[in-house]
Amino acid sequence: MRTKSRMVALLGAAALILSTASWAQLTQVDLQTRMGVESHIGNIAGHAKDGAADYRRYCVGCHGTLGDGNGENAPYMQPPIFQQPRDFQLGVFKCRSTPTGTLPTDQDLYDAITRGFDRSNMPQWSTFTKQQRADLVAWVKHFSPRWTNEKPGTPIQIPPEPEVTPERIKAGREVFARVQCWKCHGVQGMANGPSAATLADDLGRPIQPFNFTDGTRPKCGDTDQDIYRIFMTGLDGTPMPSFADNIKPDEAWDLVFYLRTFMSQKSKEKEMAKTLNLKPVDPNAPAGQQ
């Protein structure tokens, strides 16, 4: 009797060892193919295998060993105030210079790591060397099969920034009314539009539109070029769509200037808006009659 149970236990242990061994083998094969992933930031080449150690030390707590955003700290980030860590396995990213539905460039990921995300638990990693950040970009890419099957999209063209004029700010107000940014962002950019309360991200978690007036910075950067890029490419994975097909490049600059008038930071646009005495757009006005 005793020998029999011992036999069973032995067999079970053998089966367990075999199965874990084959599992390890499988993942290793997979890893080996993906470990070769590279990134290119200017003339710096990043290598996934060199990013692994920094990832384990600095990133794993939130983004998880598998890169699926299920690190041990993730449950403490409660939407909509804090968005949960990105799931790198899906390969869907908010901050891109590329059109909606395409992979971001290596530079986009590098900039996101450098910049961090305002109003989130993701800090700036600008203290890392450029090489470290480039290696981390490669490591982030190794989590998703998309990087082996697809190429990043072609970055959108941003024409040189024109001079701010009162006419441009007024024209930007027309664009804001025409494409109905206020549906989510509100007529004064206070994130209180009629659709704001029900927004959810791609995984069904509640999410808030950007509030232009509370002094925080947009997640994907706060230069004029960044703001231009945000509404033209959209933020994939969130309710923010791409407006590239519906706002012409020149109009896009007008809109950037108008959005600046909402923001609490000092700006030329804000000064001009004061003298213009602009009213918020009227949601009920007929098309083209703001």
Add this chain to the structure above:
Amino acid sequence: MRKHFNFAAVVSVVALVCCGALILGQKVNAAGEGKITGTVKLDGAAPHMKGIDMSKDPYCSKAHESSPAHLESVVAGANGGLENVVLYIADWSGPAQASTAVPVFDQKNCMYTPHVLAMDVGQTFKVTTSDQTTHNIHPLPNPMTGNIPWNQSQPPGAAPVEKSWKAPEVIPVKCNIHPWMNGWYVVVKGPYATTDGNGNYTIENVPPGNYTVTAWQETYGTQTAKVTVAAGAPAKADFTFKAK
């Protein structure tokens, strides 16, 4: 004068013959291909479809002033026929259908028309808007399948968006601005059909052979049936979903 008359007669005869040959040629083709037809029914009383409160957007609620909008997760006709059921051949091994048809998915009165759009892998489809309010068209495929989610705005008067999908998948579509708006892209491999208001369907252009037909309904899931298609004789496959 007479010569002219003769010339005209010859030209018209040639034209007629050409047309006839074209039509006949098509018929010959159609005879070589079989088809699968049938009806999809609902067994039992259709569940109550909740009304939709569109007061958030006055344009939308105004469009439905006389005919209130309802959810569309189960749409049954008077005879119990189920609408918006997609039928396709799960074990399709034939060539990709080189269909040049471009199905249209319209945003009308803050609803999707049709509610369910079936299409082939790689087939181009068009998203249009008939509304005077901004929509964002946001399909949510699983990126692991090879279909990549995208999200585009369509303000009033926007040009159509043309896209296609890489892999078979049932993809939910939503508009974040109007949270009640939801639809489906059912991407399949090979020939497909969608049931009409009476639950009837016909899958055209199926070469003779043995197939498994799958019926997909967004609330009740899928059912399958085995059919044999012979040249010229349509195979029949009826389905019944139990009301829940």
